[in-house]
Amino acid sequence: MPSPNYFKPSHPPTIANVPELTPYYYDNSIRMSPMERAFFTKIAKKDKSGMVGGSDEAQFFRLLMHATGAKKALEVGVFRGSTTAYLAQGVGDGGKVIGLDITKDYLDEVDAEEFWAEMGVADRIEIRVGNAVDGMRKIYEDENGSGTFDFIFIDANKDDYDAYYEWALKLVKPGTGLIAVDNTLFHGAVLDKNHEEGRAIDTLNKKIHADERVESSMLCISDGVSILRKK
Template sequence: MEIILSQIEQYISDHTTEETAALKELNRQTHLKAMMPQMLSGKVQGKVLEFISRMMQPKSILEIGTYTGYSGICLAKGLQPGGKIITIDINDELTPMVKDYVAKENLTNAFEILTGNALQIIPTLHHTFDLVFIDADKQNYANYYDLVFDKLVTGGWIIADNVLWSGKVVETEKDKDTLAIDAFNKKIQKDTRVENVIMSVRDGLMIVRKIG
């Protein structure tokens, strides 16, 4: 299902600030070298994530799902001076690419890259976070949410990607990933500890604010 008309998507892109040279190169290299390049946030969503982070000015960010580092770089641009982003991915094959482009954006000191199962790593993190970005395996979205919630400061934010799942969330027949995303969205909607909104940016961003 086409969530936004392709002509409108192009118009939005045409009227969005261009990527930095490093991010543009990372975008291209991801499409050339990585599997499933459609997972890349890309120019428009990347700028949205950057702007959200700049408005929040977080001291600490947790990203679940590094991929080639595009979204993490965008989020890291909003960190307070001396701030840190911890990013977790189960696959280390793309780590050299991530480190390369993090360095090109002069963000090496802000990044801590962890490899492994996020379900096992998150409980070992003795940190509190101002902002959490969830963009990993869809069937564990609800589990990631539960694991990070107590590590999120009151007034902190969670952003989850792909919550419209190419529009499949409104279809009658749903596969396992779609069912998981739909259940996650409903879980957030019922959680009285948060306020939330879904933005129809790219494949859908659920933005959650912890109020209690």
């Protein structure tokens, strides 16, 4: 059934209607340096490469951060570290990215820190290993992190998405800071009531849509990403 919020029912979203456009979309959108391309290429050869944030998404975040003058970012779920590099480019000289993940093993497998160094952003990145919810709580309670982050990217354990969201609202700067929530379409699993992770994301999507604390928009970039501004 068509959504009452979509006012062009005879024209479905273009990529969905013409999937053959996907290569054109990437060819005419993504602009990579040789080092960025080498990093993504190495990551793509490893297992679980489908879990990596899309190059279109990472590039979009960097653009948003440059446009808003972001200097402090938090990444909840680092994995291979490609998006981390783009966030570090986004904060610029003197900026900082804190990355939270349960392990550094995936970073080490692709020599992420060496790539960050070659890209000139290693000194802007701090990786903290441990439970991400605990890490966010520590930043808030022990490091006076309330309302200090310009950009927060959520892309970790889907069952904890609601907890990440609530902590992100405490940590992001009201008015100007942005929160990006990844995998909001989750390969279509948000429509599958029997898919545990899909249900968790669907529940958060509906919560965000109704949440008067934020202004938000869900975009059909990569696997779906919601961009939020705390009012």
